[in-house]
């Protein structure tokens with residue numbers, strides 16, 4: 072079933088009010104003064120004497136009532152730098168003024184004088200003593216996953232195949248930039264804006280202001296895209312807006328312009344992954360050694376958990392009894408890297424999926440055949456020892472993908488075509504992969520998400536969660552889940568927009584967890600409501616449910632019929648955070664993606680001519696929304712692979728404009744053909760699993776494998792822009 | 805040195821048609837059409853993604869042609885006929901494009917949507933049967949980060965079916 076989006080028509084008539092569309096009487100405009108260097112000690116802040124500063128509101132670190140930090144996993148990132156700066160564009164001072172042009176004049180007229188220290192930009196270099204800025208080795212997080220005894224297998228192995236793979240950063244380019252409005256309402260500081268995780272912001276505010284939660288109210292506005300970019304970063308903007316508003320005693324609005332947004336906000340972690348694989352002559356994988364390095368940027372932020380997901384996806388969907396995965400996220404003096412759809416998995420999956428083709432080539436095997444010989448079967452275990460038991464047949468999935476993409480015919484045709492064509496080369500490539508749904512390991516248990524389901528007097532049902540709709544259709548999906556459970560029209564379900572003064576903490580809208588984890592709680596809550604209304608003839612549904620609800624309220628006027636549901640760890644799910652052993656995710660989604668490409672040897676341009684995205688995501692709740700998620704994710708993945716190059720200067724993005732950072736336009740995309748296998752999963756509501764991030768994992772390996780097929784080459788790095796390809800091919804001769 | 809006099813700004817007044825109504829608007833002379841619409845007329849349906857002419861989010865119709873409102877000065881609009889997303893629905897309800905954008909999922913976050921709707925409206929008014937290549941070409945000035953464009957193309961094609969079916973009423 073495909074219910075139309077519940078917020079559809081507002082978005083189509085211009086009525087949805089995004090944060091910058093809100094006018095607040097008496098509102099000031101806020102802006103940020105940032106560090107001009109990547110590392111150093113703040114000496115002095117110079118205010119130009121040409122400006123009359125009397126009507127500016129100026130905030131620095133001394134105005135922070137609580138702890139000067141953007142609280143997340145650790146406390147190392149200051150809200151405003153006080154003595155040292157660790158990256159270019161680090162916030163130092165805040166300004167606000169009632170006139171935008173005066174604010175801009177003010178921002179231009181302040182100079183931060185810094186005694187520069189040598190910055191560290193190369194994450195692969197061994198840091199010298201003076202480069203140490205975090206612990207004894209600059210390592211934010213180190214993870215090892217061990218299975219079997221790889222060392223002894225390597226010692227005896229006759230064939231060991233190695234490869235090193237690198238991926239570049241990626242900017243989210245949500246079309247709506249970061250923005251917040253803060254104002255005082257009596258004793259309460261109210262912050263509203265573009266955010267994925269209202270409760271992250273609430274926590275960060277309570278620490279920066281050293282005040283109880285009750286003194287804040289965080290409200291989510293409609294989001295013009297998030298993709299992870301509005302997971303942790305908005306806490307920075309929210310603290311800044313709140314500090315200015317409190318000092319000014321007036322509302323303050325901070326809206327980043329595009330160039331500021333691209334230069335200063337988080338991006339996808341750049342990665343380097345090394346593979347050493349022992350195989351036998353038939354191509355059976357005997358042992359794997361995987362060494363992962365993520366550039367974390369200047370502060371810890373979410374790097375430990377991004378790395379965690381990266382390591383847990385590093386082996387790909389292959390059977391192997393002897394594994395050692397080692398991962399590190401390390402400091403550099405770049406602005407912190409952060410959450411981006413896929414969360415570390417696209418990086419490590421690019422490496423393993425490219426490496427599988429490298430192995431196939433080395434053995435003279437067809438890459439599809441090599442995969443078939445090694446794909447996980449039901450009952451096999453992953454590197455963490457978790458048993459695969461969702462009923463998926465990966466070999467069949469890959470076979471169906473290859474058939475949909477017409478691989479065998481294309482392989483023959485392309486061979487002939489490539490022999491005869493003067494400058495065009497065609498190829499086909501594939502990637503098989505999985506994506507764990509929900510938080511990693513015991514994340515969901517710690518989070519203990521809570522949702523409320525209310526039965527209203529008029530027979531309708533109200534859902535209260537902290538889940539935000541950033542375009543993926545959260546509101547629609549949750550209404551649909553409740554509607555299906557109760558057999559009522561989803562349009563009679565009200566989904567409350569997140570506001571921390573109204574909704575319980577059901578956790579952040581990340582990690583493909585909304586439909587699956589929160590949706591399941593909604594389903595349970597609805598069932599509980601049915602049980603409460605059961606008058607002896609069984610849990611009512613449909614019209615009976617609505618009648619029972621109305622009757623209940625007639626008999627108990629004014630009763631708040633609210634059911635609360637909290638996450639319970641499913642029985643039998645175990646995870647050991649220290650040894651990284653156990654059930655890393657409640658369940659996995661699986662996919663085979665295939666790309667056809669054509670490379671033009673005159674322009675070095677790669678054109679994707681056909682793309683097949685086949686996935687098993689449990690039951691598909693809403694076909695239109697699911698398709699949109701897959702197509703959009705594939706488009707972003709294609710951008711990361713072929714177009715989007717974050718060029719760093721002094722550690723920060725230099726090409727911070729859409730003119731020279733190219734995201735896919737309508738002309739850059741081929742058909743993206745989307746197919747689903749549906750095996751209902753016990754983990755999610757109505758058998759659904761996570762879907763949002765999965766499509767980002769496939770394009771990079773599938774497309775680059777296709778390019779390598781077309782050119783008989785072995786490219787191990789993305790983005791593969793025409794310039795990079797030209798250099799690569801030039802270097803080959 | 806900025807003297808206080810230099811920062812005194814005087815508004816100008818211009819007359820143009822917005823969504824069918826003739827409006828007299830006063831605004832600061834340096835403002836772009838985007839700013840005049842959003843700040844002086846409170847028509848916030850028109851969004852912005854860059855204000856540098858790079859993303860197409862701010863597209864409106866000026867005398868029936870798509871323009872980037874962040875690159876057009878308000879001053880240049882004297883006498884012009886401007887159409888924004890707020891004016892797309894007719895007396896009998898949403899424009900066919902609005903309906904198909906909703907049913908086909910062409911608006912995910914919806915931030916790029918006004919720009920697409922107006923660009924597509926201008927297109928279907930001169931060509932109500934565009935092929936995919938034409939669509940790609942004509943819509944290429946507007947960026948979307950959510951959808952991958954396919955549902956947008958499909959929505960325009962579906963709307964064309966309705967527009968052709970109804971005969972040339974508009």
Ligand code: FES
Nearest residue numbers: 853855857860874
């Ligand atoms: S706002 Fe981007 S083109 Fe006008």
Ligand code: FES
Nearest residue numbers: 913916948949950
């Ligand atoms: S729908 Fe979000 S940018 Fe297009």
